[in-house]
Amino acid sequence: MGTMRRLAPFAVCCVIGTNVPARAEQSSQAGQEHAHHSFRWPEGKRAAVSLSFDDARLSQVDTGLDLFRRLGIKATFFLESNNIERRLAGWKQAVADGHEIANHTMTHPCTANYAFSLDNALESYDLQMMMAQLDGANAQIQKLLGVTPKTFAYPCGQKFVGRGLDVRSYVPLVADRFVVGRGYLDESANDPSVCDLAQAMGTAFDGMDFSQMKPIVDEAIKEGRWVIFVGHEIGKRGYQVTDVKALEELSAYLKDPANGVWLGTVEEVGRYIRQARSKP
């Protein structure tokens, strides 16, 4: 008995000993959790928001550029590069104004179920053809506007080529070429500590008034997330039109220091996330 009692402290010691691997595991889990919660936006900001517009629609130049200059906002324009020459001087002005010029393919292939894409359908594409779309748009933008896109938006938010057994994801092509690949009609903002930047979520804000945009931003502030808004035309609220008045109100809200929002381009925020996560 005496011997056992004397051993007792050793037993306790051994129990602690056997716990060492478990504790190491726990602490590495805690470490990950710590990393998760310790993601910090710059300058004490609580969330990030980017405003992006797709397709090189004419109203982005005709209405958007003046509006954004007045509001002091830098947006990200994902250009369907075959459309650039319809407003070449305007897109050059967008570059001069400091907006981000980004890639949205040359001809905007989407599923054949969208009638407009019947003759340019992802179901009929292969990865080689998609590569030509990505690199061709970059070359065209470089040639016409003198800048090289660093981010990409998937046309229609669709990320595949082919059909059935031959379907392939083209996300790796995007990951290989761009800092960020942005989706569309996604139902969540991005969690900066875990999101795949090659499949960043895009939140539609066409057809909304500010009272519909605000809760999306507020949720991101609460959760420390990154909202990438996606619009098409800029004008009077409607189908695929982001409302000018809503943009004015949104801008005021985003710029109010009390709300702690970083309003950055897709490239700026994407680069910050990448760099912040690469730190030990």
Ligand SMILES: [Zn+2]
């Ligand atoms: Zn598009």
